[in-house]
Amino acid sequence: MIVVLLGPPGCGKGTQGERLAAALGVPKISTGDVIRAAMKAGTPLGLKAKSYYDRGDLVPDDLIMEIIKGALAAPEQGKGAILDGVVRTVPQAEGLAGVLASLGRKLDLVLLFEIADEELVGRLSARTVCEACQSPFMGRQPGQLHADCAKEPKGHLVRRKDDEPEAIRNRLKVYQAQTAPVVAWYKANNGPLTAIDALGTVDGVTARVRAAAGLS
Ligand code: AMP
DSSP states (O other): OEEEEEHHHHHHHHHHHHHHHHHHHHOOOEEEHHHHHHHHTTTTHHHHHHHHHHHOOOOOOHHHHHHHHHHHHHGGGGOOOEEOOOOOSSHHHHHHHHHHTTTTTTOOEEEEOOOOHHHHHHHHTTEEEEETTOEEESSSSTBOOOOTOOOSSBBBBBOGGGHHHHHHHHHHIIIIIIHHHHHHHHTTOOOOOOEEEEOOOHHHHHHHHHHHOOOO
């Protein structure tokens, strides 16, 4: 099953994507995670992406499509993939459709996480993430060791550069300007779009996501 997770920053799509990927037994591909790893390693992708990322702007479509093409062509994606944070622009939606067609695959589901902006600002301002495994935490202070981290060495909690107040405001603006039109594009192109109410407990949202994916 190939599933696109669509929704504003802080809507919980990363957390829900992890759970859905585990339930379906498929990998989760997060372009944000790929970009953060590339920046940390100082690769050419990381160097090109950094200034966009730090401001909370979108990284250019051609870089994103390179990531997606490579990731979807990997053999372990045979059973499918959860795409977290892709697609974010109409050209990416068109590009993904082309990549899937060339692989003889199709998009099974687009989950649109809906939630009010005020809730998102609160969540992102209170968020820290593990620098090693990227797991998000609410209300935990930067610097703490992530004792349950699956990576070795275990990571510490950090604030994401793009969770600074100015970058948060910009990311919400960017979402409205560049990503919201993707919803209209899927509607116009018979995309398999299902809206999910993203407010509530993590488990409550998971139940809605599972139902949308046809899981009990
Ligand atoms: P995320 O971890 O999904 O919140 O993404 C963090 C940042 O990575 C975004 O604000 C963008 O700068 C960049 N990014 C991730 N995915 C994409 C994408 N599909 N298109 C453009 N930029 C992206």
